Amino acid sequence: MEVLSVRDYRNNLAASFDKAAEGKRVLIRRKNTLYALVSIGTDDRSLLPAQQQHIDEMAQSIRNSWDQVKEMEAGKIPAKSAIDFINEL
Secondary structure (H helix, E strand, C coil), X not given: CEEEEHHHHHXXXXXXXXXXXXXXXXXXXXXXXXXXXXXXXXXXXXXXXXXXXXXXXXXXXXXXXHHHHHHHHCCXXXXXXXXXXXXXX
16 A cells, blocks of 8 residues: 655656556545545446436437437428537537
């Protein structure tokens, strides 16, 4: 286990992340409080369900806008400006 000051952590970011990726414990001391640098991997979305929901909603909104563009090109609905589409997002 390694305890770094904030300054040492900033000066050795890459090495600190490498150690965390190897499963080693990296602690950063800031104003007498310890914080842990922990690798959670690349596939763990369970920690951020609200963010994932927001991403899903944005993706659906973009799909809906694309469907509207297709309908405009087909003459099924009146044309909109790009700014109107962005404002809908």
